[in-house]
Every structure is written in C-alpha cells, then in structure tokens.
Amino acid sequence: QARILDLLRALRREERLSMILVSHDLGVIASVCDRVVVMKDGGVVEQGGTQEVLRRPTHRYTRELIAANPSLASSTEASRPTAASAPVISVEETLGIVGESGSGKTTLGRAIAGLAVPSGGRVVMREDLRAIRRPAIQMVFQDPFASLDPRYTVERALAEPLRWHRVCPPDEVGARILELMAAVELSPTLRGRRPHELSGGQCQRVAIARALATEPRALVADEITSSLDVTIQKQILNLLRSLRERLDLTIVLISHDLGVVRSLCDRVAVMHEGRLVEEGPTTNIMRSPTETYTRELIAAIPSIPQPEP
DSSP states (O other): OHHHHHHHHHHHHHHTOOOOOOOSOHHHHHHHOSEEEEEETTEEEEEEEHHHHHHSOOSHHHHHHHHHSOOTTOSOOOSSOOOTTOOSSOTTOEEEEEOSTTSSHHHHHHHHTTSSOOSSSOOOOOHHHHTOSSOSEEEEOSOHHHHSOTTOOHHHHHHHHHHHTTOSOGGGHHHHHHHHHHHTTOOGGGTTOOGGGSOHHHHHHHHHHHHHTTOOSEEEEESTTTTSOHHHHHHHHHHHHHHHHHHTOEEEEEOSOHHHHHHHOSEEEEEETTEEEEEEEHHHHHHSOOSHHHHHHHHTSOOOOOOOO
16 A cells, blocks of 8 residues: 555656545545545535644544544554463454455465465364354455345345354244344344445445354454445444454454554454564554564554644
C-alpha cells in the first residue's frame, strides 16, 4: 500500500495529474488527498480541505467514521493479557497474522483450517479436537459475495452445514438457523434473501454464522473486514470479540491492517516471504518491534490526524 501511494504521488507530481481517490481508509485519504468529500446514503454530507475536515469534522457521520477507524495509536488493547511463553495457537487467545501481500498469511491460515497441505512443517491439533466428527476449525473468507453460493438463501446456506454434519436433528434445523442468525446479530427477516439482496456487512455475518454452524473451537478469519467501510468494520470486530467471549473461541485473524490486529488480537505473528519473522504479545510487537521488516510494516501504515476537542 505504501509503495502504491508513493507511486500515485510521483505520478501526480511528474505528470501534473488530478486524481480522485475513492477509499474507505481515512489514513490513505489523509496521506494523499488535498480535499475530501464524505458521502452517506448517496449524498455528500461534508467536504473541504482534508486536514480541516479530519481535525474539525462538522457532521455526525464524519465523526463516526473517524472514531471507527482502528489506529496503532489507539489506547484500546486486546482484552485479555497473555503470558509471553504462550504457544502461537491455543484455545485461549486470538492470534493476528500480518505481512505484505504474498507473504504467506492466507496459505498459513488455510493450512491451519485443513484446506491446504503444507509442503513442510505440521499443524498440531489437540487430541480431544481430533475426536470431534465435524470440523473443529472453520474458515471465514475475505469476500463474502464470492464465498456464498449466489443461488442459496440465507436459510439454505446455514441449513447445509447443519444437515451435512448432522449437528442437530432434522426437525431442529429451523430453530438452529434462527439461533445462528441471532448469534451474529442478523434479523430473522433476512433468512429468505440471497447474497445480492444483502449488504457486504450482512453477507459477512452470514459467512460467520455458517462457519459457526458446526460449533467449531477456532475460526480462521482471512481479511474479513478489508472490503468493508470503517463503521461496518467496527461492527464486525465487535461481533468477533463478543463471539470469542461467549463461545470461548480461538480466532486466527489474517490482516494487513495493523490497527485492526491491535484492536482485537492478544498475540501477533509477522510473516515475510513465506516465513515467520517475529511473534509475540501484540502490544509488545507494536511498541517495540525487534525485526527491521516489522518496523517497516508499522512505519508504512498511514495515520489520520486526531479531531480537535
């Protein structure tokens, strides 16, 4: 991202270009744009100089966008302390996997979920989880519109894993579907809709509910907020926190957004060119990284000016 933004700045300067940058990332907007237009429900709610709007927003929605933006400077820490000697993956913590595109994050996540066979090394699972007849680890993918069958209603998408893995008796499937929808804060009135009739956030909630259908002990979440605007992103992260506490879930969060990782994860693993270069408690890694690559990742994250009181 940092390299692409540098390229845009260079092209703008050398070719004397005007640019219109469409983004839900306020840090990117703040680092590149002279002016900003804030839109909601098809209309412009605020516009002006970028620094002026971000420091002194006048519209409530703009203030909500800024407040929802995860930041490395945020005082919000992961909710549970973790001993420095804890394993990388256990049933007691949330692990964030970060790194640039192509670093191996998704491949590692798929290997953990059993969707890819590693060419070296191994994934170790507790024996009591191996004894479970249905998947103990489920994966939630980046693009919910691509991961959900466009022909299936919400009800059918959730019923399929329940029936396939015989999670509950056939006459209880309907009630279990409503429980899953309630767990991810989806209205039961949506159960007859197909993916194209839902918002991106609603689709991602369906994908999470489908993953929870088999009652897994762990979720691997692969960039599940990257296509969502920051207000919906915040809602999904809050949902993951709630599910973690209520269901005692392990969550492996794959993300290139270090602000998102800091806001949710107890521990973080940094990957580069297919290998792990640094791992430890999230707060320690973010504040005092030991590896040059980790420092470069943190330095590359664009930030936004904090609004004046």
